[in-house]
Amino acid sequence: MSAKDCGNHGERRRKLFRRIFAGILIFLLIALLVILLVWAILRPSKPKFILQDATVYAFNVSSPNFLTSNFQVTISSRNPNDKVGIYYDKLDIYATYRNQQITLRTALPNSYQGHKEIDVWSPFIYGTAVPVAPYNSVALSQDQATGSLLLMIKIDGRVRFKVGTFISGKYHLFVRCPAYIQFGSRTNGIMVGENAVKYQLVRSCSVSL
Incomplete structure (x- = not known):
């Protein structure tokens, strides 16, 4: 060759x-x-979240600047899409007060949400002797004294969208739900057991991806 x-x-x-x-x-x-x-x-549209209620089992500010709290919240999520499913891969829920986290993160179960489906979670979120900033400790005591408190229930996590057999990459999900708690007057809540009070809220949450 x-x-x-x-x-x-x-x-x-x-x-x-x-x-x-x-x-x-x-x-x-x-x-x-x-x-x-x-x-x-x-x-695909973003899922829609609603904070339905909050049950307060404990909320105590102690000296010098510590907060012990225990809540159970009910949050629903709705998939508004006709042809797109949603995978919730990792969701953590917690509470903040004036931009300071005051509870531990509680993990929500991974799930798949089909077209137009609604999921409901009722997790406990709590924190024992959580140190808070001195100015927040003063504000917490003042809010308790006046009988009205605004907390922010937050969910951070990752979601994926499913279109047919195609599954997208992961998107970071941010959910913010305002929770107005009124202490002092139990006419605004329902007694649950001896010390807990359940508040019907039904608040729409802001959702960003």
């Missing part, structure tokens, strides 16, 4: 590899374009 034949054989092989590579690349680009078009047409 001449050197010229070997050179032609090598050139044909390189051309074949280039064609195969180009074919694979074109296929991937077409598949990506189809996915993007489907995604753009369906335009």
Whole structure:
């Protein structure tokens, strides 16, 4: 075999590899374009969250600047999409007061939410002798004395969207639910057991991705 034949054989092989590579690349680009078009047409909407109620079992400010609290909240999530499912991969719920976290994070169970479905969670969120900033400790005592307290129930986590067999990457989910708790007057709540009070709230939450 001449050197010229070997050179032609090598050139044909390189051309074949280039064609195969180009074919694979074109296929991937077409598949990506189809996915993007489907995604753009369906335009998945964010889930909608509602804080339905909060049951207060304990809420005590102690010296010097510590807070012990125990709540059970009921939160519902609705998938507003007709053709898009939602995977909740990791969700943590906790409470804050004036932008300071005052409870531990409680993990919500992973779940899949189908089209137009509603999920309901009723987790406990609590913190024992949590140190709070001195100015927040003063504000907490004042709010308790006046009988009205605004907490923010927050959910942080990750979600994925499912369109047909396609599953998107993970998106960071932020949920913020205002919880107005009125101490002092139990006419605004329902007694649960000896010391707990349940407050019907029904507050829409802000959701961002």
